[in-house]
Amino acid sequence: MSQKLSIEDLSVGAVMETTFWANPVEESGFRFRATHLDGKRAPKVVLCDDPRIRPGVPALVKITLIKRPERDDRGAIVVELVRHQDFKLEGVYVDPVIAKKLQVLLESGQNILLDGPQGCGKTVLTRTIAKNLGYEFVFFNCGAVVEAADFLATLHLRADASGAPVTDFVKTEILRCLEEAHEHSHRRYLVFLDEFNRCPEPARNALMPALDSTRKVFHPIRNSFLDIPDNVLFVAAVNRGQQFSGTFGIDAAQLDRFAPLQVTYPPIAEEVKLLMQRHPELSKGIVEDVVDVAHAVRTAPELRASLSVRATDEACIYLKHPLFESEQRKALPEVMKSSFCGRFSGFWDDPSTDAGAVWLVVEKAVAEKEKAS
Ligand SMILES: Nc1ncnc2c1ncn2[C@@H]1O[C@H](COP(=O)(O)OP(=O)(O)O)[C@@H](O)[C@H]1O
Ligand SMILES: [Mg+2]
Known part of the structure; x- marks a missing residue:
């Protein structure tokens, strides 16, 4: 009260x-x-x-x-x-320097490019800070974009009352946001372009005038150009792990429209803290084991693999379940076969594949833990 x-x-x-x-x-x-x-x-x-x-x-x-x-x-x-006053980010870890930079860029209306490995918190971080700053958050996955118009509308085929085929334009979240932003000039919108590097180059190029001073996009339903109001901001995210370097196809001109910000996984102690909050049933020791092994995978020089916080989170879900909790330490390697190795191509028992290479690192890290205890 x-x-x-x-x-x-x-x-x-x-x-x-x-x-x-x-x-x-x-x-x-x-x-x-x-x-x-x-x-x-x-x-x-x-x-x-x-x-x-x-x-x-x-x-x-x-x-x-x-x-x-x-x-x-x-x-x-x-x-x-x-x-x-500084806001608190509940349940999200963010490097304090990155948080400051992100806040400055958002407040000054810059488009931002977040660059970091899979599952290091680009989406949760942006969503949380945007909410704290009073932005409406609009999530858009660019992985499904084939051509430029897909950013704004998609064609859907359906049957009319007589059963004849008709096509409808269905507005995307981005188009609905732009229209809404025109109507509500006092609201602020943040459009999050996830997996920005995964959509084809020509489609990405067509979005460029939206991001520079031109601030216009072609409205495929009205057949005319639509202004992008000042109360709309874009944050693009790209997943760049070492093993994905080949797909980071963003050229210099495109990059130049963004303020780049590199992010990475939380430090071990912070990831342990995050997971302990989510899985209070687990002991600190077992959570530390999970994160230490994940850290070994992320930093092994021969791998430099991206291993999402989703993977460590999933391992905790297994370990706290009654089916596993009686023998957590023994279950650790088994859990990692699926939660860690399963996120890579190939098989854990085939060392010529990525999954197999990850397994070798897991096995070694687990053995070292056993020796130490
Ligand atoms: N820094 C972090 N703080 C809190 N949770 C995180 C963090 N990084 C990752 N996670 C967890 O991992 C999941 C994947 O994070 P996400 O933000 O989608 O990563 P990305 O967008 O970088 O691929 C989230 O749902 C969240 O539960
Ligand atoms: Mg994401």
Whole structure:
């Protein structure tokens, strides 16, 4: 239950904490409003018009004016922004330097290219920070794009009432977002282009004018160009593990439209912490074993393989299950045959394949652990 503040608790000049949202009352002259101060319900609406305010992010504010203090039903508390407070990213690990850079780029409206191995948290990280900064998050997987128009609409074949075939254009999430962004200029949208390097070059090229100062895309349903409003931002992600280097086909001109940011797997201790939060049934020792072996796979010079946090997470799911939990240590190699080796081509018992090469590293790392214990 949140308590309520009374007007006597407040004074001009006091510094308090609050979180703003866009003010639905547009004619009020204040873009942002809040209902709480220092975690308690405020006796009047809290208003601020500072354009630096980031909706949804906790902020320190200073009271500059209390309007109509004598009335319970009217008035307002007008505040100025002191500064935003750092937000907490629950359940997500992010390198503090990367988090800062990402925040700066997002706030200054840059398109961003996140470059990092499979499953290191590019998607969860962007989704979480975007939400914290008050963006609507639009996820789009570029892996399914064949030609340029696919970014905005796809053709669907269906039967009409008489059974005759008709084709419909179905708008993609991106097109729906662009249209919505035109209608709601006070909302902000972040379009996440996942696996950006997996769509064919010509399709990617057609998207380029959307990303540079031209800010236009061809609307395949209306047959005309559509402006990309300023309240839409693009973040593209590419999976670049060593073994995928051949598919990183983004040329210099395309790259130049983005601010590049490289990310990688969490440090061992942080990944252990993440997994312990998700699997409190497991002992720290066994979770450390899982992450240590994953780390060996990720860093073995002969492999430099990408091994997603999904893989370590999956290993924990096996190990905590009653079918495995009585002999967790013994089950470790077996679990890794599927959760680790299974993510690579070939077979764990065929050393000439990627899966087999991963198995050799797993086996060695597990043996070293046994020796050490
Ligand atoms: N840094 C991280 N913090 C928290 N969870 C993570 C992190 N990295 C990966 N994960 C977990 O692994 C899964 C894959 O992460 P994801 O963000 O999809 O990776 P990517 O987009 O880099 O391929 C997520 O669902 C999440 O559960
Ligand atoms: Mg992803």
